[in-house]
Amino acid sequence: MVPSAPGGRARIPAYCLPSAEPARSLNRPVTAASQTETPPQQLPIYHLRVPTTQTSGLGATPWAFRPDELTALTAFYRHHGFAVLSGAVEGATADALSEECSSAQRRLADGRLDARYGTDRFNEEKGRPPTGQPNYVQHITELSPTARHLLHSPPVAELVRGWLGPGCWSAEDSDSGFVYQDARPGPDSGYRRIGWHSDWQSAPHLDLWPATAVTVHLDATSPDNGFLRVVPGSHLWATPAPYENVNGAVVPAGSRPTGGHTAAAPPAPMPLRFEKVPGEVALYAERGDVLFHDCYLWHSAAVATSSAARRRHIRGSWFGGRKPVRWENEDFVKNAAR
Numbered sequence: 271m272v273p274s275a276p277g278g279r280a281r282i283p284a285y286c287l288p289s290a291e292p293a294r295s296l297n298r299p300v301t302a303a304s305q306t307e308t309p310p311q312q313l314p315i316y317h318l319r320v321p322t323t324q325t326s327g328l329g330a331t332p333w334a335f336r337p338d339e340l341t342a343l344t345a346f347y348r349h350h351g352f353a354v355l356s357g358a359v360e361g362a363t364a365d366a367l368s369e370e371c372s373s374a375q376r377r378l379a380d381g382r383l384d385a386r387y388g389t390d391r392f393n394e395e396k397g398r399p400p401t402g403q404p405n406y407v408q409h410i411t412e413l414s415p416t417a418r419h420l421l422h423s424p425p426v427a428e429l430v431r432g433w434l435g436p437g438c439w440s441a442e443d444s445d446s447g448f449v450y451q452d453a454r455p456g457p458d459s460g461y462r463r464i465g466w467h468s469d470w471q472s473a474p475h476l477d478l479w480p481a482t483a484v485t486v487h488l489d490a491t492s493p494d495n496g497f498l499r500v501v502p503g504s505h506l507w508a509t510p511a512p513y514e515n516v517n518g519a520v521v522p523a524g525s526r527p528t529g530g531h532t533a534a535a536p537p538a539p540m541p542l543r544f545e546k547v548p549g550e551v552a553l554y555a556e557r558g559d560v561l562f563h564d565c566y567l568w569h570s571a572a573v574a575t576s577s578a579a580r581r582r583h584i585r586g587s588w589f590g591g592r593k594p595v596r597w598e599n600e601d602f603v604k605n606a607a608r
């Protein structure tokens with residue numbers, strides 16, 4: 271917990287105020303008072319931008335940006351730890367990506383792909399092969415030219431270089447690299463949902479960090495087929511390594527005790543499973559959206575409620591830290607609940 275100052279207010283350094291009050295920084299209405307109470311450099315980014323896509327009765331989705339709004343996207347990403355590039359992959363490109371990934375999944379299911387393309391390590395129960403189609407295809411950029419192009423071309427490559435530095439590297443050549451994921455409910459599925467975690471917690475003993483994960487959505491997400499939950503601003507908190515977890519995962523010796531962009535403690539511990547976190551938001555995506563999230567961002571994914579639903583995407587990560595000489599599957603700390 272953040273220690274309380276005299277008078278009962280939490281003592282939070284001024285530079286990380288938005289992280290300590292994520293719900294308000296995203297959701298509070300813009301009033302004359304809220305405009306004046308925050309110095310200009312701390313104004314929540316959504317006050318500064320014109321609504322773009324996905325409008326509803328309540329207004330625009332504040333984290334969705336068009337390809338011509340990359341400066342605003344970057345400001346939002348740094349401030350809140352995530353941002354969505356809307357409609358980045360459309361028409362024939364989206365269809366090609368979808369077809370290439372589905373084909374890879376079918377070939378893996380039929381035994382027509384080398385075993386290195388499959389994995390069970392992200393599944394609910396390791397070692398239990400799903401009876402239907404696999405939930406994951408690893409090394410997807412070797413099998414899908416469209417995935418490779420999208421993940422290595424502007425604006426994706428330019429954005430991650432801007433955030434992580436010109437020397438950043440992708441995990442494409444490792445098993446933890448670029449992956450196609452098909453999350454679906456039901457008994458033939460080995461992956462349906464995931465509990466709270468930050469990506470850093472999966473390897474707190476390695477010097478890979480910081481990092482940005484890039485997710486290209488092949489399906490629009492909803493309560494029907496499942497969706498991502500995130501806690502805006504949580505990338506700034508110094509979140510503990512996952513010593514306490516529901517899987518009995520062991521945190522390797524030499525791990526950093528905390529990971530985050532500031533030394534400010536989280537206002538409350540990260541829940542171990544799927545509990546509600548104050549200030550969390552449902553990050554619904556459209557087909558073709560590209561989501562960027564910071565490696566320290568608290569996130570989880572809700573299970574689909576429709577039995578026939580599928581939620582498919584490709585995900586790759588770029589790292590700004592030291593590239594390990596070897597990066598083994600055993601390095602994966604599987605702390606998040608499934």
Ligand SMILES: O=C(O)CCC(=O)C(=O)O
Nearest residue numbers: 453463464498569570571
């Ligand atoms: O199912 C999802 O979309 C979340 C996956 C995720 O958080 C992860 O693999 O780290």
